[in-house]
Amino acid sequence: MKKAVLVLMLITIISKMSGFLRDVTLSYFYGASMISDAYLISITIPTVIFGIIAAGISTGYIPMYSRIEEQFGEKRGQLFTNNLITVLFVLCTLTIAGALVFTEPIVNVFASGFSGGNLNIAVLLTRITIIGIYFTLVIRILSAYLNYKKLFNVPALIGLPMNAVLILSIIFSYQLDLVIIMGIGYVTALFVQLLLLLYFSFKKGYRYKPAFDLKDTDLKNMLVLAVPVILGSSVTQINKLVDRTLASRIDVGGISALNYAHTVNIAVLGIFVASISTVMYPLISKMAAKGNMDGLKQNVSQSIVGVSLLILPATAGSLFLAEPIISFLYGRGAFEEDAVAMTSDAYFYYSIGLIGFGLRTLLSRTFYSLQDTKTPMINAAIAMVLNIILNFLLARWIGIGGLALATSLSMIFCTLLLFINLRRKIGSFENRYIFLSVIKIAGASAFTGWIAYMAYHQLIAVTGLTLALLLSGVMAAVLYAVLVYFMRINAADDIIKGIKQRLSRR
Template structure:
């Protein structure tokens, strides 16, 4: 391996570790939030207030700009045209700031109207509605700041400065935690909002200093610059794709607002638990395989690409199905252990546990979808996941409406799981159409075998927990039941000769990442 490849491999590993640490830091932040606010109306108001700028950030200010900007900026640097690269970056930076300032100013001016659309169920409660508006006004300027951060992060990554952009989100979470711990008594829920604003400013500031040694950004607006035009064209499909995917969250918020702020906050709290293993395992496998996908596609080696993709999905199933099974069987003690302290009551635990059960059915498929999407991006077929996302959006709204009444907020979570499953099936068959015959039968066999072993494991863990609970209490009963469940899962995987068990052992014990790249 060349020195450059080793450097990139180390960078990829560092980014993966930083992403995992950031997820855990964010999860810890949510535990602190639950301790202070439980599922109170204030927590529900904050959930809505944060969701709107978060959606805009994802659509425009963060991922879309970075994904569209980096390829063009890197290409100019590779040609040795650093001056032109900084001209394009300066122009894009200026255009982005002006555009996002207009969006932010308009949104803040008409914030009551925005909240009425986003959370129509909050309108009858004047105090709750006003609180949501005020929280949104504090958080909304982060959209502009994150737009600036997205471009600077892209520039730093292009110069192969990965450390600061990777660590910044971890610090972002801890600054919010600091504000919650030291200002909650004085400011209440507003401590979280001010924490987000200050943390976002800090996240931008710490990334400006490493960039100063590379060049200087200027205030230039040049719509005729061909590189700026190219970047803006690339942003469109990425923004649309992210928009449709994230608009599902907006739809869920609209429906959940009619059930009350406690149900809306319960969905958000359950989502944090649901998203933790999904993010960790999908990131782990995706980080290893995405460059492999790109390399195989560049060589037009579809015969290796297909089994590598299936191996990756099977490995994600092997990691996430047992987690999903444990979340279903031990949802109440998990939520109780994670959240139930301070203002978070036993009734709150019941609401979050119900949401977690319904979310958990979709964990394996939502995780696998991340890898399938990367497969399409490697094929440069970005529009295929987008088309399917439009169908998912309509299906999600329909299922929310159908399932909300019989299952309350659990129905909204179950809708998310069903849509993830439908999306997985759709992506898999569309991938088969693009690259030819994929051994779906082998994938189904792996899924059924892992599901059976996971069901046995979760049943044993449930029995162990209920036996130990009366002796040791919740925490130790949960700990021993999860550990014993894990050992049972490993033992049964060995007994039934589960292929994914051997692959996982080779990757994590013997560091043989290449075992994923093989024919079936």
């Protein structure tokens, strides 16, 4: 089990790296420009229109398929799957038809600041990318099917060929001066993902045969399971919609700057938080099922400190060295000084909320383990309202950075609400230990972040950007590790003990 989780984590990291390379390619050839803004809006629209529903469907599919196969056998399970796909195909056809007729008004909703060339390019690309909805729905269902069949690696790997196709489409579109290639590349990338999933699903015994029954009881029951997830996902997408439509009004390239900055933070969260939440979730789920609240509280407390141990120093580094980091990652090709400044601004303010993003994932999964999906959904809705209000207030004062700051503040507020609600639900769980540990970690992080900042500015005078950033980062990491070691934080001590045990075995 542990080996499977580690392999899956490694694949996830590689997949996220390929996604980051895709954004670096886009920034290199198109920078933060009218074209990059239009392209990003064109691939956001299909996600919001149908991606929300697809997320809910795929989440509800596994428990429903499991029950059907256990009670009636695999043949009945495949019939349910085929009926689900066919019904969603019909729904997609109606959705796509409407989107093709009303493409321009839809783009105006997502990017109200677009006009002229921006609007025309976004409309053109959206009319192509919207076709990808057909593939997205089958991808979500077959990914869930393969996960149920314990073939976890394939759904995790499909991001690699998709990003490879997207990177090639961006390069060819620039070289041939045909923006339309990026839209075609997006749909092609989804089709490649679908082919891979179909191949491995076929090997696991799946066969598609047309079936259409809207009165199917299993279909209705699955929709009941999917509704909370759909509502929760819609909150995130509404936030994204408001962010991007306001960014389109503030400045050309604003949408791209938000996207590039957000990509870096998501990569950090994916690497640092996924490792803890992946291991923690099944463990506390078993404890919750057995009624072992003391063990659950202890593991949640350790996990909160563990996430803080990794996220807070990353936050400090991002805040002190936002501009050098963005310059190192994106500062080449068409990504000029104005784009670096705008993206650095967004990255700085997004980084403030990193701890909120990380702990929200952890706390939400704790509620899920307690079979409570309502509380995270309500908290997310409250955070969404706060985010929208802050967007309008802060965007006037800070511009693009204000949108990122609004997201960070609403995420921190949402996390605090989740923490308070969890305490009410399961009682006090080592609050003093958590508080003291986080204070120690925050102090060590702030100090090492400042050291990294000072070292960078000393080194940049005698070395290039890359070497100065690398050396200052390594220096700060070593110093942070030493400080944490002498602070005697339990979560860090457990990690050190684990490393020592592995070394002694070898």
